[in-house]
Amino acid sequence: MTEHHLAVTRTARYYQLGELSAQTKQVWFVCHGYGQLAAYFSRHFAFLSEADPDTVVIAPEGLSRFYLSGNGGRVGASWMTRDDRLHEIEDHIGFLNQLAGHVLAACPADVQVTVLGFSQGTATVSRWLTRARFRPAQLILWAGSFPEDIEPATASRLLQGLELTLVIGTDDEYISVAQATQQHEQLQQLGAAATLITFDGKHELNRAILAQLVSAGSE
Template sequence: MEHHFSVTRTARYEQLGKFSAATRQLWLVAHGYGQLVEYFSRHFKSVQVLDPTGTVIVAPEALSRFYLNGTNGRVGASWMTTADRLTEIADQTAYFDALLDHLLRACPPDVRVTVLGFSQGTATVSRWLAAKAGQWRPHQLVLWAGDFPADIEASAAQQLLQALPVVLVSGEQDGYVGPDKLRAQAQVLGAYGAQVTVRSFEGNHTLYPPLLRQLHAAFA
C-alpha cells in the first residue's frame, strides 16, 4: 500500500537585484523543462539592468533534477511528471507559497508582482495561482510558450483570471505553441474574464529579451 509523509527540502533560486525601499517591481519567473536557474535567469539580466534599484527578479528552481543525457553530464530540472502527479502539484504549491511569503517580507507593501512561466513553468505557476484564488494574485501574469492547464477547475480559473492582465507569448516558429494555439488559448482565458494581450516574436521555443524589456516597460 502506498503512503506519503512530508520531509524538509532545500530549494534554491537565483535573484537579480536587491530588495530595498525603492523596489517597485518583483518578477517571479518559472523555468521550463530541463532548465537550471543559473542559465534561465540570464535571459532577464537586461530587464533588471534597465531598472537596477526598482526591479528584482527571482527564478526558483524545480526540486527534481536529472541528467539530460544518460547518467552524467549536463543536469536539468523538472517541475513534475505524471508519476504521483497530485502530490507533485501540492508540493509545488507549498514551495511557491513559502517563497512568495519570504520575498514579500523583503518588499515595500506597494510592490507590483509579475508572475511569468516559460514552457513547463506556465502550467506550474497557473496551478499555483489557481490554488491561491481568492487569497492572493499577481498584478500581471505572463504565460510564455506554454498552456494554462485545462484541468484547472472553472471556478478557480474564474476567480483568478477575472480582470487580470494576462500576456500570452510565443515565437512565430515555436513548434510547441504556435500562433494558432496562442489565439485559441486567448479565447479560453478571455472567456474567464482575463484581460488578454497576445505577443509574438521572430523565433522559436525560447525567451526573447527585447520583448521581456518591452513587457517590463509596459508593466512599470
C-alpha cells in the first residue's frame, strides 16, 4: 500500500466584523484555538469594530471540523493534527494567504494589520506569517507558543523588529507563566520587540487585556 496526495479545491469559511472600505485603518486577523468555531471566537472582538468603524476583524476557521463529543452535538474546528500535518500546514497557509490578499485588496495601502492567534492558532499564524505577503504591525500570541520547528533564520527574518506580544493567564491549564517567560526570552534573542503580559485567568481571552492591546496598537 502506498500513500498518495491530490490537491483539490474546497470551500473555506471566515467571519468578518465591520465593513472594508477605502477608510479602513486597521484590520485584525484572529485565529481560534483547537475545537473552537470562528463564529463564536469572533464575538470576543466585536467591540473593536463597534467602537471604531474604521477597524475590521477577520476570523478564519480551521479547515477540519469534528464533533466535540461522540457522533453529534457541538462542532469544533482544528488547524491541524499530527496526522498528515505538513499538508495541513500547507493548506492553511494557502487559505490564509488567499484570504489576506482578498481582504487587503479592499483596504488602503497603509492599513495597519494586527494578527492574533489563540492557543493552537498561535502556531498557525506564526507559520503563516513566515510566508505571508504582508508584514503585520503587531503579532499577538495568546495562550500558545511560537513553533519550535521554524528554522531560526526564518524566524529571525519574521521577528526582527516585529512588535510581538505574548499573553498568558496565570492559571492557564496548558502553558505555564514560566514556559511563556522562557519563550519571551527566546523570541527577544531572535530579534522580536517582545512583551509578555499576564492576567488572572485560565486558558481564555480577556476583554481588558484585548482593549489594552487595541489602544497600544493604535498609538
